[in-house]
Amino acid sequence: MSPPTSRTPVIDMAKGLACIAIVWHHLAFYGPMSDIAQPLAPALIAWLYDYGRMAVQVFLVLGGYLAAASLAPQGVPRFDHAGHVIAKRFVRLVVPYAVALLLTVIVAALVRPGLDHASVPDEPTLAQLLANALLLQDIVGESALSAGVWYVAIDFQLFALSVLVWAGARAFPGARAQQHAALLAKSAIVAGMAASLWVLNRMPELDMWAVYFFGSYGLGMLAYWAVQAPRAQGWVALMVVLGGVALAIDHRGRILVALATALCLVAALRSDSVRSWRGVAPLVQLGQMSYSVFLVHFAVCLLVNAVISRLWPESPVLNALGMLLAFALSLAAGRQLYLHVERHVPSWTTALRWQVGLVGAGMLVAVSSNWA
Known part of the structure; x- marks a missing residue:
């Protein structure tokens, strides 16, 4: 989910x-189509349900790799102002x-009256809308408006934390020389990973x-420096020592995938x-x-779930x-969002307009549903 710099x-x-x-994990996790189709491929759907989420670790590692490539290829930040870089990242994500x-x-709101299923989000509240708009939903205890949006908040936190570490290393007394700043920053990152x-x-x-995910993100940074x-x-x-000790302490599949x-x-x-x-x-x-695709697929899957369950509620094949x-x-909708929104460089005005639109339209939907 990093910007398209240093890509291969x-x-x-x-x-x-x-x-x-990830899309197939959510298709298996959020029914009812997967519930009805499950007898056709029970092992596959169970695997996607239980293990498809591990793909998040791939995004975490790649995020760290691209952050190091774009911001500190030698371990020293090549940006001037940490606040500007963090703000730019927030706008591009949001x-x-x-x-x-x-x-x-x-x-x-459209499917809620006809689809009685736990996967359908409740009517949004003002606090929930504001928290989601600001990427604070989990921190303040509000429900997410869509599946997987927790990752966007974590991606932003990881990026901001990394920027602050690099900027702090450069500003640290005695770290004037680039090689000293690079050593200090890399040491701080390794300590944080451990x-x-x-x-x-x-x-x-x-x-x-x-901090919960910084180990996987940091493995991506180390991978970049290893490549260079x-x-x-x-x-x-x-990398092997950090990951191996982590697995010896507590064997976690997610850490194994990241390593x-x-x-x-x-x-x-x-x-x-290669x-x-x-x-x-x-x-x-x-x-x-x-x-x-990651952002928009839940809405698409929710709509298709509603239509299929309405028309063919008991057919495993059709589900x-x-x-x-x-x-x-989901791929088609994601492509449209990418072409018309994501790949255009946004401004603070654009970000504010869409955040206000999200909160305003969400409240309008909630009020309309209550009137109905």
Whole structure:
């Protein structure tokens, strides 16, 4: 979910595959189509339900890799003002996010009367709308308006935390020389990773904060520096030690996936033939628009669920086809959001307009539903 700097086809393909896994995880997790179709492929649907979410770790590692590539390729920040960089990131994330949430609020209002299912969000409240618009929903205890939006908040927190670490290292007394600042920043990142992987990631009550996920994000940063280094052995050994100790303390599948992703990145991107490979075009294109697909797919899946369950509430075959249709329409809707919103550089005015629109339209929908 990083901006399209320092991208390679391999990275976009990885994003595309992770995006597919997330959409199908949500199709399996949020019924009722998956509930009806389950007898046709019980093992597959159960796997998607239980393990599809692991693809989030791929996004975390790639996010850290691209953050290091764009902001501190040598470990020293190449930006002047931390606040400006963080604000720019917020605006880029929040504009397509607000558009997608507004669509979800409208779709939920349309399907709520005819679809009695736990996956349908309740009518939004003003506090909920404001919290979601500001990426604070989990922190203040408000429900998310759409599936997966917690990740957007975490991505922003991780990016902001990394920017502050780099800026702090540069401003630290005695770190005037670039090599000293780079060593200080990298040391702070490794220490933060160790704390996250070995302690904080084992505390579920912290999963609304960046520190819970910083280990996976940091593995992406280390992977970038390993790719750029004349010799990668030291970086790879550090990654294996950090991840291996974390798994020895508490074996977590999500950490294993993050470590494997980071190591595969190093192996792939240190190969000239892989770096020059143009990739599989459809996956590359999906990776480029994966953020938009991620944002909009829940609204699409919710709408298709409502239609299919209304017309064919007991047909496993037609509900399975409905899941395929929801996936295809999610890609199509994500492409439109990407082309018309995400890839355009937004301004603070644009962001504010869409956030106000989200809150205003959400309240209008809630009031209209109460009147009805």
